[in-house]
Amino acid sequence: MSENAKIVMDTVRxxxxxxxxxxxYAPADKRDALFSLYAFNAEIxxxxxxxxxxxxxxxxxQWWRDVIAAGGEAGAGHPVAEALNATIxxxxxxxxxxxxxxxxxxxxxxxxxxxxxxxxxxxxxxxxAALIQLAAMVLDPVEASRFAELSGRAxxxxxxxxxxxxLPRHRKRGQCFVPADILAAAGSSPxxxxxxxxxxxxxxxxxxxxxxxxxxxxxxxxxxxxxxxxLYPAFLPLTLSRAYLTKMxxxxxxxxxxxxxxxxxxxxxxxxxxxxxxxx
Numbered sequence: 001m002s003e004n005a006k007i008v009m010d011t012v013r014x015x016x017x018x019x020x021x022x023x024x025y026a027p028a029d030k031r032d033a034l035f036s037l038y039a040f041n042a043e044i045x046x047x048x049x050x051x052x053x054x055x056x057x058x059x060x061x062q063w064w065r066d067v068i069a070a071g072g073e074a075g076a077g078h079p080v081a082e083a084l085n086a087t088i089x090x091x092x093x094x095x096x097x098x099x100x101x102x103x104x105x106x107x108x109x110x111x112x113x114x115x116x117x118x119x120x121x122x123x124x125x126x127x128x129a130a131l132i133q134l135a136a137m138v139l140d141p142v143e144a145s146r147f148a149e150l151s152g153r154a155x156x157x158x159x160x161x162x163x164x165x166x167l168p169r170h171r172k173r174g175q176c177f178v179p180a181d182i183l184a185a186a187g188s189s190p191x192x193x194x195x196x197x198x199x200x201x202x203x204x205x206x207x208x209x210x211x212x213x214x215x216x217x218x219x220x221x222x223x224x225x226x227x228x229x230x231l232y233p234a235f236l237p238l239t240l241s242r243a244y245l246t247k248m249x250x251x252x253x254x255x256x257x258x259x260x261x262x263x264x265x266x267x268x269x270x271x272x273x274x275x276x277x278x279x280x
């Protein structure tokens with residue numbers, strides 16, 4: 001393994017350990033490409049945590065746009081950028097999908113409330129779902145095109161689950177990913193939700209968000225039995241999403257949900273990777 005490849009892999013291991021584990025189930029000759037995609041995602045998802053201010057954050061997102069648009073040796077000296085451009089070229093990945101991912105991440109930099117469930121699902125589609133589809137294209141470009149819709153369902157389930165896991169952090173900084181229409185139906189508002197205990201409607205809103213993730217997860221699982229083995233690694237994170245949602249249903253995302261132990265995650269992934277998704 002080259003020094004750059006090790007840096008990229010270590011970036012994923014530190015910033016997104018769940019996806020790091022799932023990539024280990026991919027064929028050895030595909031792992032570096034998956035790590036480059038996951039490291040890129042971790043880089044742009046963590047911009048607000050590192051930079052804190054919106055304008056410099058947008059500048060950083062624009063830097064990534066320029067690097068991807070230029071391709072080739074653009075981003076030389078940045079291990080993740082170099083690896084990402086190599087992956088794009090080798091697997092002929094659509095740059096538009098990556099550009100849309102960067103555009104969606106602008107929302108992360110501000111405290112504007114998520115307007116509606118439709119907007120949230122669009123955000124999930126351009127971030128987590130796009131990442132799953134890109135990973136599928138690396139693993140098996142022929143089969144990947146058949147499962148684009150399933151990637152959308154999987155991405156929404158995974159992203160909503162992830163947002164619920166990060167809820168305490170988002171609320172602390174006044175950021176609300178729970179859609180305003182869901183909060184209104186629960187008798188709350190974005191302003192009330194991010195302050196204090198979230199107000200009397202907070203628990204109802206959390207139940208609605210868990211149900212939303214479950215709906216997408218169920219829709220994914222209805223079609224997942226048709227997935228070829230070659231694409232399993234791209235969808236393996238959904239196994240952990242299911243386990244996290246189960247934990248949330250017996251606790252409260254408002255108070256934070258403990259991460260699954262390393263042993264539990266390994267066992268769940270190994271079982272799914274070996275058995276696949278049974279027909280529902």
